[in-house]
Amino acid sequence: QEFVEVLKKARGSHGLERHEVIVLLQARGEEVDALGRAADGVRAAFLGDEVHLRGIIEFSNYCRQNCLYCGLRRDNRKLRRYRLTPGEILATARKAAGLGLPTIVLQSGEDPHYTAPVLADIIRRLKGEVGVGAVTLSVGERSFEDYRLWREAGADRYLLKHETADAALFARLRPGTTLQDRLLRLKWLRELGYQVGSGNIVGLPGQSLETLAADILLMRELDVEMAGIGPFIPHPQTPLAKEPPGELELTLKVLAIARLLLPRAHLPATTALGTIHPAGRRLGLCFGANVIMPDTTPPPYRCYYQIYPGKAGMDDEMEATLVALKNMIHSLNRRVGRGPGHSPKIQGGM
Ligand code: 5AD
Ligand code: SF4
Numbered sequence: 001q002e003f004v005e006v007l008k009k010a011r012g013s014h015g016l017e018r019h020e021v022i023v024l025l026q027a028r029g030e031e032v033d034a035l036g037r038a039a040d041g042v043r044a045a046f047l048g049d050e051v052h053l054r055g056i057i058e059f060s061n062y063c064r065q066n067c068l069y070c071g072l073r074r075d076n077r078k079l080r081r082y083r084l085t086p087g088e089i090l091a092t093a094r095k096a097a098g099l100g101l102p103t104i105v106l107q108s109g110e111d112p113h114y115t116a117p118v119l120a121d122i123i124r125r126l127k128g129e130v131g132v133g134a135v136t137l138s139v140g141e142r143s144f145e146d147y148r149l150w151r152e153a154g155a156d157r158y159l160l161k162h163e164t165a166d167a168a169l170f171a172r173l174r175p176g177t178t179l180q181d182r183l184l185r186l187k188w189l190r191e192l193g194y195q196v197g198s199g200n201i202v203g204l205p206g207q208s209l210e211t212l213a214a215d216i217l218l219m220r221e222l223d224v225e226m227a228g229i230g231p232f233i234p235h236p237q238t239p240l241a242k243e244p245p246g247e248l249e250l251t252l253k254v255l256a257i258a259r260l261l262l263p264r265a266h267l268p269a270t271t272a273l274g275t276i277h278p279a280g281r282r283l284g285l286c287f288g289a290n291v292i293m294p295d296t297t298p299p300p301y302r303c304y305y306q307i308y309p310g311k312a313g314m315d316d317e318m319e320a321t322l323v324a325l326k327n328m329i330h331s332l333n334r335r336v337g338r339g340p341g342h343s344p345k346i347q348g349g350m
Helices: 002-011 018-025 030-047 086-098 116-130 144-153 167-173 179-191 209-222 248-261 271-276 280-286 318-331
Strands: 050-060 103-108 134-138 157-159 195-202 226-231
Touching: 002 018, 002 030, 002 248, 018 209, 018 248, 030 248, 050 086, 050 318, 086 103, 086 116, 103 116, 116 134, 116 144, 134 195, 144 179, 157 226, 167 179, 179 195, 195 209, 195 248, 209 248, 226 248, 226 271, 248 271, 248 280, 271 280, 280 318
Parallel strands: 050 103, 103 134, 134 157, 157 195, 195 226
Antiparallel strands: none
């Protein structure tokens, strides 16, 4: 009964208290279906049926950080490291554009090898020569000046997941970094006029429903344009190898609640979701997601971008992957988005 009332309140977009978010997170059985339907309804009402595709280019798997959950952590000596040259990045983006992917996400570990001016030049050429509709960066924590340079070069969006809103857990899982520093950067990115993306990992060891509620409320407080929500997947070459993975159902609940509280945000059906369950991305689209980020990294490198093992879409041909994705989207009576798919907040579509 309490569940039904809280769900009604969430639909009204009045915002929720932490204990109410927890009530929704505890949904079971048919309640989960009701939560999904509510989120799907909000998605349809505010964002329509378009599913935006963003080509992701994982251009370097070098990382100076040592996050306990991530296969790219610097102490993972078993991983073969690679870097794409600027020329390779541009060629990859050109190919993605040719395949009908109008926007690009440049993602890497925290790799100082790519200095701010070098990345700025790549961004400028992506927007200019290649004619990419929108460039999203996801290269971790850098200085205000770096972010400013990239913004001036034409970067539109920045993804910097807060990962977990529990400051103690954050410090434990991301040695040498703090939640406070992360949030400061999200504030900078906002100031610089980026469309800002955050997000969390669901099912991290030591995480509670309280933490997940705090994650969702933080994303609302930051009023993010994008939020990536995916399950934890243990990587064998990390200290968390033996921990259990995040659950599909819990991840879908977090996604659905995020949709209820952030009706206009772009929420991807994440690759991690597609990795823990064969229908994960499809289910994500039914629980409030409206974005998919197909991997466009050139195949010889793709298998070394091992944030977590078993990543979906590893050995597929790009063309075939896109056809399958489009079929999946159409089977849900949805359409592939056209154009850059900017946040409706930015387009003035309030
Ligand atoms: N399982 C799920 N997601 C992970 N990430 C890193 N390691 C893992 C893992 N083991 C996510 C982080 C990061 C993004 C690039 O990948 O949220 O922001
Ligand atoms: Fe590096 Fe990001 Fe992985 Fe942490 S999560 S080790 S910062 S790539």
